[in-house]
Amino acid sequence: MMESHLVIMELGVVGKPNVGKSTFFVASTLAPAEIANYPFTTVKPNRGVAHVRVKCPCGEFNTHCDPRSGRCVDGVRFVAVEVIDVAGLVPGAHKGRGLGNQFLDDLRQAGALVHIVDATGETDAEGVATSGHDPLEDVKFLEDEIVFWIKDIMVKQWDKKVKTAEVTGHKMETFIAERLTGLGVKEKHVMAAIREADVGEKPSRWTEDEQMLVARSLRKIMKPMIIAANKADKAPPENIERLRKGAEELGYKVIPTSADYELGLRRAAKAGLIDYRPGATSFKIVDEGKVSEAQKKALSVFSDYLAAHPDVGTGVQACIEHVIFDLLDLIVVYPVEDEGKLTDKDGRVLPDAYLVKRDGTTTKEVAFMVHTDLGNGFIRAINVRNRRVVGADHIVQDGDIIKIVSSK
DSSP states (O other), X not given: OOOOOBOOOEEEEEOSTTSSHHHHHHHHHOOOOOOOSSTTOOSSOEEEEEEEEEEOTTTTTTOOOOOSSSEEETTEEEEEEEEEEOOOOOTTGGGTOTTHHHXXXXXXXXXXXXXXXXXXXXXXXXXXXXXXXXXXXXXXXHHHXXXXXXXXXXXXXXXXXXXXXXXHTOOHHHHHHHHTGGGTOOHHHHXXXXXXXXXXXXXXXXXXXXXXXXXXXXXXXXXXXXXXXXXXXXXXXXXXXXXXXXXXXXXXXXXXXXXXXXXXXXXXXXXXXXXXXXXXXXXXXXXXXXXXXXXXXXXXXXXXXXXXXXXXXXXXXXXXXXXXXXXXXXXXXXXXXXXXXXBOTTOOBSOOOEXXXXXXXXXXXXXXXXXXXHHHTEEEEEETTTTEEEXXXXXXXXXXXXXXXXXX
């Protein structure tokens, strides 16, 4: 059976309570969510849509695109990504502490995680106001909670299944993959995790520590994660540097982030006060006369912060794009119906931009992403740039514009 490389991308915004998760979520999506300075503000998960930036082919073809979702500004296409802001996690969540069970269940469909950490050290492990807390401890405990959760799912009926597998000669990775199918785990992922964990060949002899090693390897494969060092506008630089070094030793990239500033910029842009695009490191005031003195003061603070962080800006957009393009290694393809006009049946130019896996996505899989009937009736595809006719197993490349020819 062909494995699908199509991506219905959902990013999970995670972390302990009161670190700015919901602010990050609203800043990246402008979707409504309650923001408050107390633990467990988020009870039910908030969902919204963020966007990643790519170069749009419209400039190459000297045309103006008409996206069905997202937008295109000066040749930069904003491609939609679903974001979910889940309940805060506290130590012992895998045992049901806090809102742990709900938190972990909400993460099942997330393809990757953005871990929001309070870089100021002003919230303790429970999300309660404090001082002097080590933010690196939050990275370690959240990692452990997710690994414990995966391990606990994996080892249900462990002794019985292990003995049966070893007696009958069935592969243990099949059983583990079946236990974790809700997380998108496949046998190949289990095999890779076992190799990385370097545990013994007989699962019946695995200690709990070795089970944890396998679960930890599976977490890295199935739930890649980036650390957003949030409240960077207030955090001591030494906190961020310590967090960066410590997290990188654990295999995570850290991006300094100010969700508060990003939210302020996004709202000012929505109100027409400034010209600002997510991920930019500067902005322009549209009409000085419409901006109050208080707003000018706030915008000046934002401007100074952006100037001090020329590589990542506020960090919010940088976190999302790092996950999509670096951790998940996704590319964008553009299916069209009319290869001459680059339109769909309604006359929209370059209407859709789909995120797919770089390694191995075929034209037929893209056809299924557009519509099941299109995939079932697949005859051939046309690479619009070079007019080449390609078959069902042709591997698409980043930025490809593809016409699907189907009997349905």
